[in-house]
Amino acid sequence: xxxxxxxxxxxxxxxxxxxxxxxxxxxxxxxxxxxxxxxxxxxxxxxxxxxxxxxxxxxxxxxxxxxxxxxxxxxxxxxxxxxxxxxxxxxxxxxxxxxxxxxxxxxxxxxxxxxxxxxxxxxxxxxxxxxxxxxxxxxxxxxxxxxxxxxxxxxxxxxxxxxxxxxxxxxxxxxxxxxxxxxxxxxxxxxxxxxxxxxxxxxxxxxxxxxxxxxxxxxxxxxxxxxxxxxxxxxxxxxxxxxxxxxxxxxxxxxxxxxxxxxxxxxxxxxxxxxxxxxxxxxxxxxxxxxxxxxxxxxxxxxxxxxxxxxxxxxxxxxxxxxxxxxxxxxxxxxxxxxxxxxxxxxxxxxxxxxxxxxxxxxxxxxxxxxxxxxxxxxxxxxxxxxxxxxxxx
Ligand code: ADP
Numbered sequence: 001x002x003x004x005x006x007x008x009x010x011x012x013x014x015x016x017x018x019x020x021x022x023x024x025x026x027x028x029x030x031x032x033x034x035x036x037x038x039x040x041x042x043x044x045x046x047x048x049x050x051x052x053x054x055x056x057x058x059x060x061x062x063x064x065x066x067x068x069x070x071x072x073x074x075x076x077x078x079x080x081x082x083x084x085x086x087x088x089x090x091x092x093x094x095x096x097x098x099x100x101x102x103x104x105x106x107x108x109x110x111x112x113x114x115x116x117x118x119x120x121x122x123x124x125x126x127x128x129x130x131x132x133x134x135x136x137x138x139x140x141x142x143x144x145x146x147x148x149x150x151x152x153x154x155x156x157x158x159x160x161x162x163x164x165x166x167x168x169x170x171x172x173x174x175x176x177x178x179x180x181x182x183x184x185x186x187x188x189x190x191x192x193x194x195x196x197x198x199x200x201x202x203x204x205x206x207x208x209x210x211x212x213x214x215x216x217x218x219x220x221x222x223x224x225x226x227x228x229x230x231x232x233x234x235x236x237x238x239x240x241x242x243x244x245x246x247x248x249x250x251x252x253x254x255x256x257x258x259x260x261x262x263x264x265x266x267x268x269x270x271x272x273x274x275x276x277x278x279x280x281x282x283x284x285x286x287x288x289x290x291x292x293x294x295x296x297x298x299x300x301x302x303x304x305x306x307x308x309x310x311x312x313x314x315x316x317x318x319x320x321x322x323x324x325x326x327x328x329x330x331x332x333x334x335x336x337x338x339x340x341x342x343x344x345x346x347x348x349x350x351x352x353x354x355x356x357x358x359x360x361x362x363x364x365x366x367x368x369x370x371x372x373x374x375x376x377x378x379x380x381x382x383x384x385x386x387x388x389x390x391x392x393x394x
Pocket of ligand 1: 205206207208235278279280281282284326327328331332
């Protein structure tokens, strides 16, 4: 059988990220981003080998972007396209692994929308537009939550009345599953250990951030919950706060739920603490120049991350290593260093030179000799989605 080609689509409310993968190649044949969809500035950017280019989509929405993508994919491929893998953020309790999309699966993704009101409808837009354009191809859904369906009840239940779980599906789901799974497999391979007999803590640190405890290939706990707001300090999200903050702000300031929601999701995190930016690069530069807010934001970010990692050890029988990934995890020696400094109890210590070397796509071990393993591993969610899509085809 010739090596198969898979198109991976990650559809947001106003953007589509895409990558064209071939099962025998480690790089992508084509990848890119359509952004500002539905606005006059809508544009499609792509990269093919060394060549990058863009095309104006002027007002085009998801269908228009995918219709432009089709000829690009066809020009790039020598053989046929075999399937399309779609990232879907929330699979609820129904989806424990990737699956082929039919009318019933689409309905189930739609029914899960109350749990992910921003993401699932956008994911469905992409699925429906792509199925209309490529009706003869298998379309596969790969869920961000699926990897965490192996959490035991003690990790996924909230201590609220049972009926809220049974009737309203209120529980912890976790996200970033594709990334945590990918980097934990890479970590095992890099360390000469079997996936099924190794135990990892993974920190995916991007605009959204989460930690995960992975025991013998299975997610056993993770820091995000019912929604991606729970857990760590993020770019603009607060992470954990006292749940009574809602009633406190309503009582003292008369804020509506919508206003509180917006504040916690869009005005908080690194941005809220620093008063400057949600972007770690900007904050690191400002900290260097003595900006107190930037220094505080980084300090709180790293302390809360260390606390979460320490808590996650409860889910593991032993620790084979800690993994840093995501834009911040892969590129910030400062964040890695400050975080590890809070984890002396776990005997962690970094090798300064190795830590400094691991940036811009360079991964590897960064721990000092004789101390527990700490790894930097560039994530590749598109590749994992392509691998999952191939596994469903098989
Ligand atoms: P997303 O969650 O949107 O995929 P990314 O994984 O790309 O986000 O991560 C974005 C974050 O990575 C931003 O906070 C950005 O500042 C940070 N980042 C990227 N490069 C660096 C760097 N060299 N140093 C520090 N932070 C960086």
